[in-house]
Amino acid sequence: MRFIKILGAWLIAAIISSVAVSLVSSQQVIQALIEVGANVDLQPRFAMTLTDLGMLQTLLPVMAACFLVGFTVAALSQSLLGGQRAAWYIAAGASSIVCALLLMSWFLNLMPIAGARTFSGMLLIGLCGALGGLIFERMTKTA
Amino acid sequence: MLKAMLFFAASMALLAGYDAHARDYKLHTVVSGLEASWAMAFLPNQDILVTERAGKIRIVRDGKLLETGVTGVPEVYYAGQGGLLDIMLDNDFAQNRLIYLSFSHGKRRANATRLVSAKLVSSADGYELQDLTVVFTAQPTKKTAHHYGARIAQLDDGSLLMAVGDGFNYREQAQTLDNHFGKIIRVNRDGSVPNSNPFVDTDNALPEIYSLGHRNQQGLIVDEGVVYQNEHGPRGGDEVNIIEAGVNYGWPIATFGIDYNGAKISPFTSYQGMQSPLVDWTPSIAPSSMTMHKGKLYVTSLAEQSIRELEVNDNSIIDNGVVFESLSQRLRDVVTGTDGFLYVLTDGDDASIIKIMEN
Numbered sequence: 001m002r003f004i005k006i007l008g009a010w011l012i013a014a015i016i017s018s019v020a021v022s023l024v025s026s027q028q029v030i031q032a033l034i035e036v037g038a039n040v041d042l043q044p045r046f047a048m049t050l051t052d053l054g055m056l057q058t059l060l061p062v063m064a065a066c067f068l069v070g071f072t073v074a075a076l077s078q079s080l081l082g083g084q085r086a087a088w089y090i091a092a093g094a095s096s097i098v099c100a101l102l103l104m105s106w107f108l109n110l111m112p113i114a115g116a117r118t119f120s121g122m123l124l125i126g127l128c129g130a131l132g133g134l135i136f137e138r139m140t141k142t143a
Numbered sequence: 144m145l146k147a148m149l150f151f152a153a154s155m156a157l158l159a160g161y162d163a164h165a166r167d168y169k170l171h172t173v174v175s176g177l178e179a180s181w182a183m184a185f186l187p188n189q190d191i192l193v194t195e196r197a198g199k200i201r202i203v204r205d206g207k208l209l210e211t212g213v214t215g216v217p218e219v220y221y222a223g224q225g226g227l228l229d230i231m232l233d234n235d236f237a238q239n240r241l242i243y244l245s246f247s248h249g250k251r252r253a254n255a256t257r258l259v260s261a262k263l264v265s266s267a268d269g270y271e272l273q274d275l276t277v278v279f280t281a282q283p284t285k286k287t288a289h290h291y292g293a294r295i296a297q298l299d300d301g302s303l304l305m306a307v308g309d310g311f312n313y314r315e316q317a318q319t320l321d322n323h324f325g326k327i328i329r330v331n332r333d334g335s336v337p338n339s340n341p342f343v344d345t346d347n348a349l350p351e352i353y354s355l356g357h358r359n360q361q362g363l364i365v366d367e368g369v370v371y372q373n374e375h376g377p378r379g380g381d382e383v384n385i386i387e388a389g390v391n392y393g394w395p396i397a398t399f400g401i402d403y404n405g406a407k408i409s410p411f412t413s414y415q416g417m418q419s420p421l422v423d424w425t426p427s428i429a430p431s432s433m434t435m436h437k438g439k440l441y442v443t444s445l446a447e448q449s450i451r452e453l454e455v456n457d458n459s460i461i462d463n464g465v466v467f468e469s470l471s472q473r474l475r476d477v478v479t480g481t482d483g484f485l486y487v488l489t490d491g492d493d494a495s496i497i498k499i500m501e502n
Contacts, residue, residue: 025406033409036318038396044410054405109223109251109288110311114402117312 009139010071014064017093017132018056021063024124025115026052032114059113062100066129070096071136086137093133094126101125168467168501173486174208177201177494182432184230185481186263187237191496192270193488194244196226202269203496215261215272219246220254223288231295233260233332240264241332243278245293245305253284256291256307256323260332278303278334279351281323285310292327294363294432296370302337304329304353304370304386306360314395314408317356320348325394327360327372327386329353341389356392356417362433362442371455373433373442376400377408379425383433383442383453383460384418393417399425421460422453432476436485441466443474445490450474467499 026049030040070092078088101122105111115121179196186192191203192213198221200213219227225247233241240262248257258279261272292306309317309325317325320342328351329340342348362373362383370386380400384392397414401407413419424430429446440453440460448471452463473490480486485499 022406029406029408030410032315033396036315036396038409038411038414040410048407048410052406055402058404109286112404114314114406114408 006140009136010064010067012139013093013132013136014060014067015056016135017067017097017128018060018063019053020128020131021059021097021113021115021125022052022055023049024121024128025055025113028115028118028121028124032118063097063129063132066096066100067093067132067136070129070133074133085141086134089133089137090130091133093136094130097129097132098122098126166466166501168499170467170469171498171500173206173496173498174203175493175495176208177488177496178492179226180475180488180490180494181227182229182231182476183478183486183488183496184232184242185478185486186232187481189481191480191486192230192242193496194227194230196228197221198227198246200227200230200244200270204269209269211268213263213270213272214266214268215275217244217246217248217259217275220249220251220288222247222251225254225288225291228256228291228293229295231297234297234299234301236263242272243295243297243303245291245295247288247291247293248280249284251288252286254286254288255281255284256293256305257281258295258303258305258330276334278332279305279328279330281307281328282349283322285313285324287311287313290359292357292360294361296363296365298329298365298370299368300337302329302331304363304365306357306363306372306374308359309357309394311359314358317358317394318391318396320345320352320355323349323351325355325357326352327354327357327363329388339388353388354386354390354392356390356394356396358394358398361431364433364435366435369455371433371435371440373430375429376423376425376427377402378405379427380408381424381427381430382420383422383430383440384420385458385460391417393419399423400427421458422462424462431474431490434477434479434485436479439463441477441485443477443487445473445475448472448474450477450487470497470499 074088074092111117184192193201198219202209227246229245231243261275289311290308292308294306296304307323313324336350343350360374373383377400380398397411428444433442442451449465452466454461475490476488
């Protein structure tokens with residue numbers, strides 16, 4: 001039963017974080033266009049943000065894989081070293097997606113998510129990962 | 144039975160009539176064994192020079208690939224999509240023996256597209272490059288090994304055009320004039336800037352810029368004074384354009400393509416003040432080169448593994464579709480040879496030069 005609960009929490013965390021990353025990335029891309037002279041009104045911004053959720057087909061598996069590794073490390077670390085459970089999972093959520101993107105960027109020699117090309121973009125995407133960590137921690141917390 | 148036979152015959156006749164691309168041609172493999180080759184240039188003596196991205200210029204003579212290549216080739220940054228890329232003879236090659244090379248120059252964390260000139264001199268083993276001169280280096284440098292552009296062309300006044308790609312991670316900079324990403328540049332043979340360039344008097348603009356708003360342009364030719372260009376879109380949005388000085392071709396603000404991860408590049412497929420493509424290919428065909436041959440444009444492709452024929456009508460271009468269908472492999476370059484036939488260069492680790500002999 002606990003395994004099902006953990007599995008569900010992992011999936012929900014991955015989905016919510018992926019949606020958050022997609023929303024953040026869309027705004028980062030739009031902002032980059034505005035900075036070079038494009039005028040983006042609310043309607044095209046909204047339409048693009050909605051369409052970009054199609055990115056989940058590639059993003060969700062990556063996010064889920066990142067969380068699988070990150071949350072496993074968090075669980076082991078917390079049991080070995082102690083400390084705040086939430087802090088471990090928040091850190092794991094943030095660091096796993098950031099590390100994955102940096103690794104992909106190194107191997108591919110390009111950034112696979114356009115919204116992560118800037119420091120602020122990478123930071124925001126890290127926060128999306130942190131959100132996933134927090135959700136997972138809350139959903140799997142025992143009494 | 145007779146009705147069925149008549150119906151069948153009529154159908155076949157109709158199908159034959161609708162086969163607009165039925166052409167009588169043969170393919171002849173001139174040479175094979177080229178490695179990651181990128182461009183060809185035909186010398187007046189019918190030798191063919193072929194660039195290999197690792198940094199070699201191979202020589203094809205009398206249908207044979209010579210063991211030794213051209214000596215004196217500059218060092219290149221060979222990684223990703225980069226290396227030794229385009230090669231072009233000067234319009235006055237017969238008098239000045241000048242050739243031009245484009246390549247990725249630098250290192251992983253700082254590289255750029257560079258254009259050099261050199262004199263091609265005959266040697267005992269083939270040819271050597273002398274008086275190698277750096278004509279232009281794109282600025283600023285980048286940390287990616289993608290989207291160098293790098294095709295070279297020459298206008299009738301002798302000035303040189305070169306495509307500079309957007310470097311992939313730097314795509315928005317194709318819209319600003321303070322860098323060379325996503326531009327076509329124009330310089331004189333000695334690297335100086337022509338006074339007639341469109342942005343020479345614009346504050347904070349790099350004076351070499353001729354046009355902007357490009358992604359990764361790998362087709363660039365001049366025919367009867369008109370500059371034709373093709374460029375890769377991301378997922379979709381491959382383009383053919385006629386290039387004019389000072390014009391913004393829209394990337395990435397206006398594009399029919401989407402990002403490889405499924406996200407949009409922009410909310411817009413067209414934008415005021417930006418030139419829309421004359422031909423859009425969505426889904427992508429990955430256009431790699433182009434040439435004008437007997438009054439029609441021929442475009443090679445990587446992803447579609449084809450040659451497409453395009454017709455120019457005033458300022459519009461019509462895509463007649465795939466021709467020479469049996470050439471179904473990744474194609475990197477297309478040139479009209481000194482004998483008047485079309486030659487294509489295939490892509491990959493065991494590339495070939497194929498002559499298309501059309502009756």
